Amino acid sequence: MTKLHSIDRAVLPLRADLSIAGAHCALATNSEQIVAAMSRWSCSSPPPSDRTFVLDVFVDPNLPATADFKTETHFRGLHHLVFATIGSHEVFSFDLARRHVAGVVSSMTAASAGFWISHWLPITLGVMGTTVGVIPLHSACLDRGGRGLLLAGVSGAGKSTLSVALARCGFSLVSDDWTYISRNVDTAGTGASRLIAHGLSAPVKLLPDAVRHFPELNGRTPKLWFNGELAFELNAEEICRGPQRAESHPRWLIFLERDSTRGCSFHCITAADARQFFESSAERLPDQLPGTTATRSATLEAIASCPAWRVRSGEPPEATAQAIANFCERN
Amino acid sequence: MTTDLASYCDPLDLLHRFVSTAFTISLEIAKANVVLQTNDLSLTPANSTLSSASASDTNGHPASCLWKIVRDVDVSNTLTEASIVMLGNVIVYSMGPACIVAADREYREVLAFIGASVDARAYQDSIFPALCRLTEFVTGPCLSHSAHAELSAAVGDECNA
Numbered sequence: 485m486t487k488l489h490s491i492d493r494a495v496l497p498l499r500a501d502l503s504i505a506g507a508h509c510a511l512a513t514n515s516e517q518i519v520a521a522m523s524r525w526s527c528s529s530p531p532p533s534d535r536t537f538v539l540d541v542f543v544d545p546n547l548p549a550t551a552d553f554k555t556e557t558h559f560r561g562l563h564h565l566v567f568a569t570i571g572s573h574e575v576f577s578f579d580l581a582r583r584h585v586a587g588v589v590s591s592m593t594a595a596s597a598g599f600w601i602s603h604w605l606p607i608t609l610g611v612m613g614t615t616v617g618v619i620p621l622h623s624a625c626l627d628r629g630g631r632g633l634l635l636a637g638v639s640g641a642g643k644s645t646l647s648v649a650l651a652r653c654g655f656s657l658v659s660d661d662w663t664y665i666s667r668n669v670d671t672a673g674t675g676a677s678r679l680i681a682h683g684l685s686a687p688v689k690l691l692p693d694a695v696r697h698f699p700e701l702n703g704r705t706p707k708l709w710f711n712g713e714l715a716f717e718l719n720a721e722e723i724c725r726g727p728q729r730a731e732s733h734p735r736w737l738i739f740l741e742r743d744s745t746r747g748c749s750f751h752c753i754t755a756a757d758a759r760q761f762f763e764s765s766a767e768r769l770p771d772q773l774p775g776t777t778a779t780r781s782a783t784l785e786a787i788a789s790c791p792a793w794r795v796r797s798g799e800p801p802e803a804t805a806q807a808i809a810n811f812c813e814r815n
Numbered sequence: 816m817t818t819d820l821a822s823y824c825d826p827l828d829l830l831h832r833f834v835s836t837a838f839t840i841s842l843e844i845a846k847a848n849v850v851l852q853t854n855d856l857s858l859t860p861a862n863s864t865l866s867s868a869s870a871s872d873t874n875g876h877p878a879s880c881l882w883k884i885v886r887d888v889d890v891s892n893t894l895t896e897a898s899i900v901m902l903g904n905v906i907v908y909s910m911g912p913a914c915i916v917a918a919d920r921e922y923r924e925v926l927a928f929i930g931a932s933v934d935a936r937a938y939q940d941s942i943f944p945a946l947c948r949l950t951e952f953v954t955g956p957c958l959s960h961s962a963h964a965e966l967s968a969a970v971g972d973e974c975n976a
Contacts, residue, residue, distance in 0.1 A: 490901040540902075558890070558912035561830030562883055562926040567907060567915045572895040577907045577917065586902045768827045 487573055489588045491542050503527035505609055505682035505731075506666030507618045508536040515543040521597040522605065524685075535616045535666075537583040539608065541594075547573045549592035553599060554710055564772045566611050578611045580773055585612060602717075603710075606684050609664060614769065614776050618666045618682070619783045622765060625663040625681045625732055626655035632681045632732030633812060634663065634787070636761065637740035642801065645694050646740060649805035651724035658729050659683035660720070665734075665783055679786055682731045688718045697801050698723065736812055737792035748797040748807040759788035791815065820855060820888045831928070834885050845947050847879040847954040855886035857935060860943065879954050881924045882946065887912075890930035894937060897945075906952055908945050916942070918949035925949050 496512035502525040503509075510532070513519060518541055530536075550556050550571030558569045564581035576587030585608055593599055610620045624635040624647040633655065635643050647660040658681060667677040692714060695701045700723075706714045720728045737758055743749075762784045769777045793811075797804040823834050836852040840859050843849065851859060895911035908916040913930030925946060929938065 485896065487896065487898040488901070489899070492903065558892075559830055560887070560912075560915055560928045561832045562885070562917070562928075563832075563922070563924065565905070565917045565919065565926060566830060567909070567917060567928075569909050569912055569915060572911050573898050575898050575900050575907055575909050577900065577902060577905060579902075579905060581922075582904075584902070586900065588898070588900055766827070767829070768825075768833060770832055 487544070487547065487588075489542055489544065491540050491586050491588070493540065496540055496542060501527050501529045503530075504605060505613070505618055505664035505684060506535065506668075506680060507609065507613060507616045507664075508533065509539050509608075510536055511539045511541070513541040513543065515541065515594040517595050517597075518543070518600060521600040524601070525605075535618070537585065537612045537616050540584070540586040542586075542588050543591060543594040544588055545591045547588065547590035549590045550574060553593065553596075553603070555708055557710060561770075563770050568607075578608070580612065580615050580776065583612065583615050601685075602687050606662065606686050607710075609684065610662060613664055614780050615773070617779055617783075618664045619780050621663045621665050621681075621762065621787070622661070623663050624660045625658035625683060625734075626650050627658050627729045627732035628655050628809075628812065630733060631735035631812075632658065633736045633738060633808070634681060634734050634790070635738050635740060638765075641740045641742055643740060644688060644690055645697060645801045646804055646808075648688060648690070648694075648698065648723055649801035650808065651726055653802075653805050653809050655809070656726060656729045657683070657688070657720055657724045658732050659686070660688045661686070665787060667783055667786060677786070679734050679783075679790075680731050681734050683728065685720065685728055685730070688716075688720045688723050690716045690718060690723075692716070734787060734790050736815065737787070737790045738808065739792065739794045741794060741796045743796040743798040746798045748795065748799050748804050750811055751794045751796070753792045753794050755785075755788045755792070758790075758792040759785055762788060820886055822889055831885065831887065831889075834887075836883060836885060842882075844880070845951045845954065847950055849880045849882055849950060851882040851884065853882075853884045853886070855884075855929075858884050858886060858929060858938065860939075879923065880950050882927070882950075883924065884927045884929060884946075886931070887928040888931045890928070891932050892930055893932050894930075894941060897941075906949060908949060910941070914942055916945065916949060918953050920953050923953050925953060 493512050496514050498513050498519050500511045500519050504525050553570050556571045560567055566578035568576040574589045578585050613620050624643045626633045637643050644660040651657040664682040666680050669677050692706050706716050836854045838853050840851040890912045892911050892913040894913050898909045900907045904920040906918045916927040918925045
């Protein structure tokens with residue numbers, strides 16, 4: 485039988501305003517469980533702005549549950565639309581032009597707080613963030629006294645492992661994988677803007693070889709993630725042995741490179757090189773969203789203006805973290 | 816002319832937005848001038864005209880609807896039951912990863928990914944009728960309440976809502 489759902493706000497009586505990484509999400513649903521799951525981001529109702537996107541979620545108790553949403557979720561996109569199917573019947577649409585996300589889920593998905601907190605909200609912000617001026621950056625972020633360290637590098641460079649090691653030597657973890665960057669215009673009216681790096685309190689993801697550095701992972705079982713990668717999913721405060729922070733102000737940019745020789749070296753790099761790295765590693769955006777592309781470029785340029793270094797390390801993460809901590813003390 | 820399809824992998828395009836659709840074909844569907852962009856000629860209906868047009872029909876008239884239909888060779892799933900989600904100006908029609916179609920009335924577009932396992936018969940019997948009805952939605956007058964039943968009829972089943 486064909487499942488047909490017409491989603492409009494008349495069938496979604498429950499409302500919540502969420503403040504997520506500098507974006508405003510206007511949520512409507514018919515599920516108290518979804519509202520409860522997202523309550524950690526609740527805020528007073530701000531007026532709609534260019535930071536607002538709408539999220540409409542309809543729960544159909546007749547839909548079959550999806551056994552494993554991580555392996556049964558499928559994403560595709562064309563022009564201004566992105567689609568996600570979860571299992572056989574759960575469907576989401578992300579409309580980047582109208583800043584509107586809508587979907588239909590089963591009761592089981594609605595009841596899974598972990599699905600919303602650790603996975604779907606981060607994914608939604610990853611897809612929609614650029615349209616509301618919140619730029620997803622494939623970097624870790626750590627905070628020390630209100631000053632942020634953005635840790636970038638190619639996949640496999642060891643960002644997450646080093647992030648945990650840094651969190652154990654004086655930094656606080658903001659994010660280990662994706663950081664969301666917004667720009668707040670100075671309210672004093674100077675026209676200047678300030679960068680804010682946000683995390684989402686998502687679990688830390690460590691690859692199986694992290695067992696070499698963190699023996700407490702012995703006995704745990706890595707899980708399959710959306711991208712097909714096998715990794716440990718860890719409570720951030722537990723593995724970092726300290727509190728997580730929601731945001732920081734970028735002060736240092738570190739581009740991490742693994743080196744086969746021992747030692748840890750720091751090489752200053754230009755803003756142009758830093759920007760080139762971010763631009764060349766950013767998701768391609770469709771021509772249908774020219775304003776979004778321009779906003780992202782402006783934000784990446786602002787990030788690249790932070791003092792930046794390439795760090796080549798052949799040391800274990802603990803030693804690399806200590807070297808970076810000492811370096812940041814001096815710079 | 817043959818269709819040469821290869822697996823697509825671009826780490827900066829995980830959503831497959833930029834899969835090349837090298838073929839452009841003009842069609843008349845549901846009284847609408849449709850320009851179809853695709854990477855697979857087997858997804859074109861019979862009696863259609865191959866052209867080099869990109870935004871107009873073969874007579875130079877503005878197209879009233881764009882179809883962009885991508886053969887998704889990296890998806891081997893089979894078709895599942897259909898799900899239709901209506902969201903104002905947008906309708907999403909899904910039969911699982913093997914068939915995802917979105918129609919946007921304001922943009923006058925029908926956008927689709929069709930998996931590798933969907934053969935010609937399944938496409939003609941199950942998907943093409945839905946594409947035609949979605950084209951009516953995109954190009955026709957305002958959708959009425961009876962549209963639910965009409966869309967359901969497109970796939971020959973009944974609705975649950």
